Amino acid sequence: MSPTPPRLALTGIVKRYGATLANDEVALSVAPGEIHALLGENGAGKSTLMKIVYGVVAPDAGEIAWDGRPVAIADPNAARRLGIGMVFQHFSLFETLTVAENIALGLGSTRPLEALAAEIRQVAARYGLAVDPGRHVHHLSVGERQRIEILRCLLQQPRLLILDEPTSVLTPQEVEGLFAMLRRLAAEGCSVLYISHKLEEIRALCSAATVLRAGRVAARCDPRAETAESLAEMMIGGRVVRTTRAARQPGPPCLVVDRLTLAPEEPFGTTLRDIALELRAGEILGIAGVAGNGQAELLAALAGERRSAAARIALDGRPVGHLGPAARRARGLAFIPEERLGRGAIADYSLAENALLTRLDARTAPRGLLDPGAVRALATRLIARFGVRAAGIAARGRSLSGGNMQKFIVGREIDAGPRVLLAAHPTWGVDIGAAVAIHQALLDLAAAGAGILVVSEDLDELLGLADRIAVLAGGRLSPPVPVAETGAEAIGLLMGSAPGDAQRMADAAAA
Amino acid sequence: MPLRLEARPEPSRAMLWLSPVLAAVLAAAGGGLVFAALGYDPLVALRTLFLDPLSTLDGLTELGLKATPLLLCAIGIAVAVQAGLWNIGAEGQLTMGAIAGGGIALAFGGEGHWWILPAMLLAGAAGGAAWAAIPALLKTRFHAHEILTTLMLSYVAVQFLGWLVHGPWIDPEGFNFPQSRMFEADALLPVLVEGTRLHAGVLLALLAVPLAWALLARTVAGYRLRTIGLAPRAARYAGFSAARGTWLGLCLAGALAGLAGLCEAAGPVGQLQPLMSPGYGFAAIIVAFLGRLQPFGILLAALLMALIYLGGEQLQVSMQLPIAATGTIQGMLLFFLLASDVFIDRRLVRVARRHA
Numbered sequence: 003m004s005p006t007p008p009r010l011a012l013t014g015i016v017k018r019y020g021a022t023l024a025n026d027e028v029a030l031s032v033a034p035g036e037i038h039a040l041l042g043e044n045g046a047g048k049s050t051l052m053k054i055v056y057g058v059v060a061p062d063a064g065e066i067a068w069d070g071r072p073v074a075i076a077d078p079n080a081a082r083r084l085g086i087g088m089v090f091q092h093f094s095l096f097e098t099l100t101v102a103e104n105i106a107l108g109l110g111s112t113r114p115l116e117a118l119a120a121e122i123r124q125v126a127a128r129y130g131l132a133v134d135p136g137r138h139v140h141h142l143s144v145g146e147r148q149r150i151e152i153l154r155c156l157l158q159q160p161r162l163l164i165l166d167e168p169t170s171v172l173t174p175q176e177v178e179g180l181f182a183m184l185r186r187l188a189a190e191g192c193s194v195l196y197i198s199h200k201l202e203e204i205r206a207l208c209s210a211a212t213v214l215r216a217g218r219v220a221a222r223c224d225p226r227a228e229t230a231e232s233l234a235e236m237m238i239g240g241r242v243v244r245t246t247r248a249a250r251q252p253g254p255p256c257l258v259v260d261r262l263t264l265a266p267e268e269p270f271g272t273t274l275r276d277i278a279l280e281l282r283a284g285e286i287l288g289i290a291g292v293a294g295n296g297q298a299e300l301l302a303a304l305a306g307e308r309r310s311a312a313a314r315i316a317l318d319g320r321p322v323g324h325l326g327p328a329a330r331r332a333r334g335l336a337f338i339p340e341e342r343l344g345r346g347a348i349a350d351y352s353l354a355e356n357a358l359l360t361r362l363d364a365r366t367a368p369r370g371l372l373d374p375g376a377v378r379a380l381a382t383r384l385i386a387r388f389g390v391r392a393a394g395i396a397a398r399g400r401s402l403s404g405g406n407m408q409k410f411i412v413g414r415e416i417d418a419g420p421r422v423l424l425a426a427h428p429t430w431g432v433d434i435g436a437a438v439a440i441h442q443a444l445l446d447l448a449a450a451g452a453g454i455l456v457v458s459e460d461l462d463e464l465l466g467l468a469d470r471i472a473v474l475a476g477g478r479l480s481p482p483v484p485v486a487e488t489g490a491e492a493i494g495l496l497m498g499s500a501p502g503d504a505q506r507m508a509d510a511a512a513a
Numbered sequence: 514m515p516l517r518l519e520a521r522p523e524p525s526r527a528m529l530w531l532s533p534v535l536a537a538v539l540a541a542a543g544g545g546l547v548f549a550a551l552g553y554d555p556l557v558a559l560r561t562l563f564l565d566p567l568s569t570l571d572g573l574t575e576l577g578l579k580a581t582p583l584l585l586c587a588i589g590i591a592v593a594v595q596a597g598l599w600n601i602g603a604e605g606q607l608t609m610g611a612i613a614g615g616g617i618a619l620a621f622g623g624e625g626h627w628w629i630l631p632a633m634l635l636a637g638a639a640g641g642a643a644w645a646a647i648p649a650l651l652k653t654r655f656h657a658h659e660i661l662t663t664l665m666l667s668y669v670a671v672q673f674l675g676w677l678v679h680g681p682w683i684d685p686e687g688f689n690f691p692q693s694r695m696f697e698a699d700a701l702l703p704v705l706v707e708g709t710r711l712h713a714g715v716l717l718a719l720l721a722v723p724l725a726w727a728l729l730a731r732t733v734a735g736y737r738l739r740t741i742g743l744a745p746r747a748a749r750y751a752g753f754s755a756a757r758g759t760w761l762g763l764c765l766a767g768a769l770a771g772l773a774g775l776c777e778a779a780g781p782v783g784q785l786q787p788l789m790s791p792g793y794g795f796a797a798i799i800v801a802f803l804g805r806l807q808p809f810g811i812l813l814a815a816l817l818m819a820l821i822y823l824g825g826e827q828l829q830v831s832m833q834l835p836i837a838a839t840g841t842i843q844g845m846l847l848f849f850l851l852a853s854d855v856f857i858d859r860r861l862v863r864v865a866r867r868h869a
Contacts, residue, residue, distance in 0.1 A: 020522045208783055266784070328752030345746045359740070359751045362733055370733045401523065 007070030009034045009193040015064035017050050024050040026217040029481050032162065032210075037184060037194040039204040039225055042214035043237055043433040044404060048197050052164055052216070055195075056088045057081040078226060086366040087155030088164040093147050095139045097270060100475035108154045123155050129183045140270050144292055145176040152183070153457030162211075163187065164195045169203060171457060173292060174494030199237070200462075201230035207488070215239055238434050245441045246464075250470070253283030256453040257304070257422045258316040259336075262323075264303055272477045274303065279472065279479060281422065281453040286444065287482060288468030289457040290493050296342070296477040297457050300507050301426050304455070305337040306330040318421060331360060336411055338428055342404060346411040347489065349400035353392060356399055357381040359415055372509055380417075388413030389439060401415050406437030416447050423454045429463060441467060461490050473497050518859045526855045533803045533810075536732035536850035537817060543845045544838075553832060560832055562824030562842070574711035574825065577723055578781060579819035582773035582790060584718040586797030587815055588725045589769030591806040595729060596704040596762035597742035602648070602663025603746070603770040604794025605670035606641035610771025611778040611789045612674055613640025615693065618779065619682060633700060633775055634717075641771015642764040644670060649763040653756040659763065675787045682785060693785040702779045714776030721769060770794060790820070799847045817841070835844065 017025040021377060025047045032038045042048045053059045055066070056077035066073055068084055074080050081088075102119045105111075111118060117241045119135040126133045131149045139147065141345045148168060153506050156161055163184075184194055184207065197202055204211060207226045211367035214238045221236040235241060262277040274296050275310040281287050293298060302308040302316065305327055312321040317333050323498075329336070340345045347356045357380045366376045381395040390403050390410045401409060408428070415423060425444065444467065448454050457474075458464050464471055465485055472482035473496035480496050538851030541563065545555035566572035586603040586668040590741045593600040621629055647666060651657040675691070684694045702712040729735040741748040748755060777789050804811030825839030 305750070306752065326752050326754075327750065331752065339750055342745070344744050345750050347745045348740065348747050350743055351740075355736070357748060358736060360734075367733045372731050372733065374731075398523070422724065 003057050006034060007067070008032055009036075009069060010315065011067040011070075011193075012055070013065050013067075014053070015051065015054060015066075016062045017047075017059065018062055023217045025054070025064075028064070028214070028217070028219055030212050032195060034161075034193055035188050035191045036210055037188050037196060039208035040195055040197045040214065041199065041201075041204065041211055041233065041237055042220075043199065043214075044431055045433070046237070047217040047493070048214055049166070052195070052197065054089070055081070056086060056164065061420065071424070077381055079512060082158060086160035086164065087158060087160035087162070089148065089151045089155060089166065089168060091166045091168075093151055093172070095147055095150060097140040098138065100134060100136055100478035101142075102139055103151060104139060105135075105154050109157060121157065121262045122153060126153060129156065129186060131183060143440065144294055148172070148180075149196055156187075160192055162193045162195065164196045164197070167199075168196075169198065169200060174461065174490050175499040177203065201225075201233045202462075204233065205230065207450075215235055227271040234434060236321075243438050245438060245445055247445045248282045250449055250469070252285040253451065255280045256283045257281040257455065258319075259304070260314055260316070262303060262310060262314045264299065264308060264310055266299055267308065269423045272299055274299050275477045277479045279455075279482070283421070283453050284448055284451050285470070286448050286454045286456060286468045288464035288465055288471040288485075289455065289474050290461060290471055290481070291457075291459070291474035291497050293459055295475050297426070297474060299477070300474060300479075301337070301339070301424060301457060304424055305335070305339075323384060331418070336360070336415040336418050336420035338415050338425040340426040340430070341405045342411060343399055347399045347407055347513065349398065351399055352381075352391075352396050352404075353362065353385065353399070353410065354378055354381040354395045356371075356410065357384055357395075360414060361418060384413045384417055388443065403433075405432040407434055408432050409439060412443055416443055418446075420452055423452055425456045426452060427458050428456065429460070430458075432503045461493060465490065516839075516863060518855070519850025519862045521858055521860050524857050525860075528853075529734055530810075531807060532853035532857060533805065533814065533850060535853045536846055539749045539849040539853075540842055540846040543849070547838075547841060548834075551834070553834065558828060558832060561827050562708070565827055566820060566823040570706070571709060574706050574709035576816065576819050576824055577711050577715045579720045579822050580815045581715045581780075582777055582793040583797050583800050583818050584812060584815040585721060585769045585773035586794050587800035587804065587811045588721050588808055589766030589813055590797055590801040591804070591808070592725060592729065592738065592800060593766040594806055595742045596738035596758050597745065597761045598766075599658075599660045600645065600648075600663050600763060600766045601660055601798065602645070602665075602667040602794070603766065603773075603797050604792065605663070605667030606644045606767040606770035607774035607777070607790055607794045608667075608670040608674050609644040609767075610630065611785060612670075612677065613637055613643075613771065614775035615696070615778045615785045617784075618622065618696040618700035619693055622700035625699055628704070629700050630779070633779055634742075634772065637771045637778075638768040639771070641774065642768040643662035644771070645763040645767025646760070649760045652759050652763075659796075663763075664813040667753065671788070672788065678787055679786050684784075691787050693720070695784045696779060700779060702776065710781045711842060712776070712780040712836060714780050717772065717776065719812075719832040722808045722812050729808075734761065753840035770797075788841050795866065798821075800851070801842060803846065803850055818846075820832075 012028060012030040015025050015028040025151045027129060028051055040048050055063045056075045057080050066075060073084065077345050102115050102122060105122060106115060106118055122135045131153060133146065133149050133153060167178060173179065188194055196208055204415060208225050211223050211225045212219060220239065225233060259277050259279045262274055264274040265433040266273055272295060277300065303310055306325055307327055312324040315323040317330065317335055322330050342348045358377055361380060366373055366380060376393055384390065385392060385395065388409050390413065391406050412428060430441050444454055456464060456467060468485055470482040470484050471488065471493060473480040473493055475497055537797045541559060545559050548558040549555040566576060584608060590600050590603055614633040617629065617633045617636050644666060648659045648662040650660055651662050651712060652659050678693055682693045684692055702714050705713060715807045729739060737753040738761065740751065741753055741755055745755060773793065774789055778785060782789065796818055800811060800814045804814035819841050825836065827833040828838055829836055
């Protein structure tokens with residue numbers, strides 16, 4: 003038994019939402035100065051547990067001990083008074099305010115901004131966080147924004163820092179910087195609770211791990227003594243199926259973009275500059291880069307939601323830049339968008355109605371009239387062919403888990419038999435089983451001769467899937483490199499030029 | 514024990530259809546309280562309002578007569594709302610429909626042409642659609658919100674009709690009353706039940722119910738409209754034009770409201786007067802939501818709202834209650850409907866005690 007009590011000890015935590023037990027008798031103990039990983043698939047109960055620790059939701063049963071004393075954490079203010087800081091996955095920053103102003107708002111500080119700025123600089127320097135307190139947030143990259151959130155916590159001298167999926171938006175180099183900072187913080191005695199599903203990172207950073215599965219603690223381990231594979235098996239409670247890829251011979255170009263330049267539609271959007279790419283039949287081309295560097299804009303332009311001059315984009319040799327999404331779909335283009343509900347599918351629609359979204363054709367809707375039998379047959383086929391777990395074709399979109407909704411959308415687009423498939427973050431927030439199924443479906447489609455363009459922030463995904471990878475940074479696309487000749491480090495360097503910097507350099511050059 | 518509203522995991526389908534029934538019962542109860550406070554016997558007043566009109570053939574045909582414009586306007590509003598368009602201006606579109614169709618009656622009536630009534634119906638629908646096309650243009654061109662433009666254009670339409678019947682279209686033999694000539698027989702909708710005012714317009718309204726259902730549930734155009742209304746980003750992803758949806762949704766709503774106006778002019782009124790409707794276009798908004806934006810639900814809701822209009826008239830006649838009684842009941846109906854609708858997505862739960 004350790005002489006010092008754990009910084010945080012949870013015992014018997016239960017939280018029920020309706021019929022589902024989000025947390026079932028969960029116990030978790032974090033020692034002072036320990037970097038502790040909380041592992042689990044989506045829906046395993048990680049977020050609920052962290053919300054309980056941070057005082058956002060109250061548990062139905064269970065006890066929380068802080069430095070050995072039982073405590074009740076009524077709200078986030080109480081959590082912060084204890085010394086708990088939390089960096090959420092989604093930031094809450096005001097775009098139009100400066101770094102210092104944002105931090106002052108977050109702290110509820112009434113001190114003069116100059117004094118606060120000085121302290122920000124001091125803390126930032128101590129932990130190696132490059133942040134200028136006077137800059138406006140809308141100029142900053144995602145990595146820089148995360149540093150503001152972390153600084154906001156550090157200024158309160160936390161004794162436990164919780165980070166929720168912090169590296170999903172960072173380049174490999176930024177991840178290294180973050181880890182160095184966290185190790186330094188831990189060495190000073192601050193505990194860290196690190197939520198992630200990136201197993202290699204956890205093995206590199208954490209000295210203890212608690213694995214959640216379906217609301218219960220499935221395992222406790224020292225991740226340094228495990229392999230990524232054994233950690234994954236603890237998470238899903240079974241063996242991990244691997245994807246198989248057939249040898250592919252790239253065919254003729256099926257999607258060609260020629261010097262596409264497009265101003266953004268929205269304020270704070272990214273201008274696409276001089277984009278050139280060539281996707282070949284049977285090939286998977288990966289587009290890496292941190293979100294906000296023009297990914298959404300590029301996909302909208304390729305899918306037809308944004309129009310351009312006809313000759314800028316060619317599908318199978320024919321100009322399509324001037325065509326809308328439906329016309330491009332009729333010519334063999336399919337698109338798996340980033341957001342599932344609200345864009346790729348509709349929460350209030352049944353699966354039958356959702357199947358129809360991109361599949362209105364002579365079979366499902368002859369002469370403008372829907373054929374309910376054909377629509378039902380289509381939805382039934384998609385569910386069976388792609389192993390979608392749902393209550394049936396009448397199930398509403400909102401009732402499916404993220405992974406199953408994504409399998410349905412991916413299946414709907416692949417089932418259309420596209421010549422070219424655009425896939426945006428195809429496995430984002432999806433459980434391991436669904437991710438493997440989706441990757442396999444994409445590999446099979448490429449093997450059947452379609453060209454696939456995958457945009458993802460997950461470098462591991464792209465390295466495993468793509469034949470060639472290009473990097474989108476600041477609205478510019480690098481020339482693609484074959485995956486066999488590159489690695490995470492080289493791609494990370496290309497991603498590293500922060501969007502703001504590239505944008506500013508380009509703006510300065512244009513002025 | 515304190516209570517708290519909590520989000521349901523799934524919207525309650527039972528509550529979706531129970532809510533209008535609950536609203537109707539609560540509005541009746543609220544009406545009873547108001548009548549009692551005014552010094553009338555609430556039971557007698559409620560019987561006069563809700564039951565007496567249904568006890569005679571005359572009452573039943575009047576019910577169908579009043580339900581006709583409500584039904585037509587409400588179906589149009591519901592189609593538009595399903596497409597995400599808030600058409601508050603059915604009253605104005607109704608008025609323009611009466612003007613356009615009535616103009617044909619005044620110009621060509623009495624000549625015995627077989628095409629006069631069909632032409633009037635077409636002109637009525639076209640007049641309403643044209644009036645609704647203005648907000649559609651303003652929305653697609655300038656992003657002007659249709660809630661404001663449709664509502665404001667309603668007043669313009671009513672003023673325009675007022676100018677017509679005070680000026681160019683005034684009946685020269687009408688002792689200077691602000692109204693047009695009576696329509697000739699060939700420009701009037703045929704009466705269905707001898708000795709009553711129930712006219713063929715009610716058949717058009719009844720026909721609109723299954724047609725609107727088929728449009729929304731069974732056609733590509735209806736699927737596109739619903740998608741645009743539910744999830745504009747999904748519609749954009751699918752390639753459904755939001756602008757085309759705006760034009761179709763508003764013009765269809767306008768056409769149905771215009772048809773309602775023409776049916777009033779060529780039906781019970783028989784001429785153009787400064788006011789063609791006692792607020793049917795606005796009451797139809799309540800009807801549309803009371804009927805859950807579904808054509809068959811709207812049929813029931815339109816009958817209930819017609820009953821309130823009819824019973825309100827009875828109250829004026831037999832109990833000397835002011836006409837505001839009708840408006841009060843309508844307002845309470847909407848109020849209680851909105852309150853009950855809260856429970857479709859939420860439920861009341863007892864606040865659990867925080868852990869010990």
